[in-house]
Amino acid sequence: MKVHFLGTAAAEGFPNVFCRCQTCRDARKAKGRNIRTRSSVVIDDQWRVDYPPDAYYQALRDDVDMSRVNHLLLTHTHYDHLCAGDLLSRIEGFAHGVEQPLNIYGNDLALQQCRTAFSEESGIQQQFNMQRLIPFEAFWIGQTKITPLLADHDPRETCFLFFIEKDGTHLLYGNDSGWFPPATWDWLEGRRVDMAILDCTVGRNGNPKSRNHMSVETVIEVKKRFQAWHEENTKTKIIATHFSHNCGLLYQDLVDILAPYQIEVAYDGLVKHI
Ligand SMILES: [Zn+2]
Numbered sequence: 686m687k688v689h690f691l692g693t694a695a696a697e698g699f700p701n702v703f704c705r706c707q708t709c710r711d712a713r714k715a716k717g718r719n720i721r722t723r724s725s726v727v728i729d730d731q732w733r734v735d736y737p738p739d740a741y742y743q744a745l746r747d748d749v750d751m752s753r754v755n756h757l758l759l760t761h762t763h764y765d766h767l768c769a770g771d772l773l774s775r776i777e778g779f780a781h782g783v784e785q786p787l788n789i790y791g792n793d794l795a796l797q798q799c800r801t802a803f804s805e806e807s808g809i810q811q812q813f814n815m816q817r818l819i820p821f822e823a824f825w826i827g828q829t830k831i832t833p834l835l836a837d838h839d840p841r842e843t844c845f846l847f848f849i850e851k852d853g854t855h856l857l858y859g860n861d862s863g864w865f866p867p868a869t870w871d872w873l874e875g876r877r878v879d880m881a882i883l884d885c886t887v888g889r890n891g892n893p894k895s896r897n898h899m900s901v902e903t904v905i906e907v908k909k910r911f912q913a914w915h916e917e918n919t920k921t922k923i924i925a926t927h928f929s930h931n932c933g934l935l936y937q938d939l940v941d942i943l944a945p946y947q948i949e950v951a952y953d954g955l956v957k958h959i
């Protein structure tokens with residue numbers, strides 16, 4: 686599996702263009718890996734997790750052929766994860782030669798937002814195929830099995846994480862979430878995890894079981910828990926993402942903190958293979 690990180694920031698971006706805090710100022714000056722757009726990945730050039738407001742720019746920046754991406758998995762509807770109106774640029778006439786339809790998978794709220802955005806254009810419904818996800822009920826894309834797990838995030842909606850099993854490798858897409866809910870831990874327990882992408886929004890907060898979003902300490906604790914139940918999980922690639930400027934840490938600060946635990950810090954444009 687190829688995992689391409691298109692965005693690695695929390696909701697307001699890193700730096701937040703409206704913000705004058707020291708971290709945002711430092712990030713603007715340092716540039717490079719300190720410039721983070723809103724979180725999303727593309728898997729094997731054909732599926733995408735989440736569609737943030739930066740999706741257009743991300744495709745240009747990293748030379749992503751979005752006409753080939755025909756499966757979109759949605760974790761939840763926060764504005765940094767779903768910018769449904771932007772998907773209209775994909776319809777026939779606005780675009781040419783796109784693989785149809787776009788298959789969209791998400792909770793009922795996410796699909797409703799998409800329907801509302803698409804309803805303004807007549808005759809395009811067949812260009813979008815929507816599938817409502819139920820927690821822990823696996824679905825298939827070709828030979829790939831995907832299980833939506835429950836996140837600890839926004840209690841007002843059913844926020845999902847995804848466990849993706851493809852070609853014998855296991856990927857956990859784990860943001861946005863705090864320390865996983867018991868039902869998700871129960872489902873995960875005993876499984877081999879080859880790569881886990883984890884929420885590290887808040888930086889250091891001293892809490893190994895941080896709620897709503899994870900912290901550095903929580904990511905380290907998740908790694909320990911994986912290792913406790915499967916010896917292969919000593920080799921799990923853990924990648925932290927979804928950073929907020931409010932954590933006060935630039936890219937190199939995060940690397941200095943997490944490298945001793947063999948935890949990698951994501952940045953925009955990072956490509957990993959498992
Ligand atoms: Zn988010």
Ligand SMILES: [Zn+2]
Pocket residue numbers: 700701704705706707708709710930931
């Ligand atoms: Zn700031």
Ligand SMILES: [Zn+2]
Pocket residue numbers: 761763838861
């Ligand atoms: Zn969120």
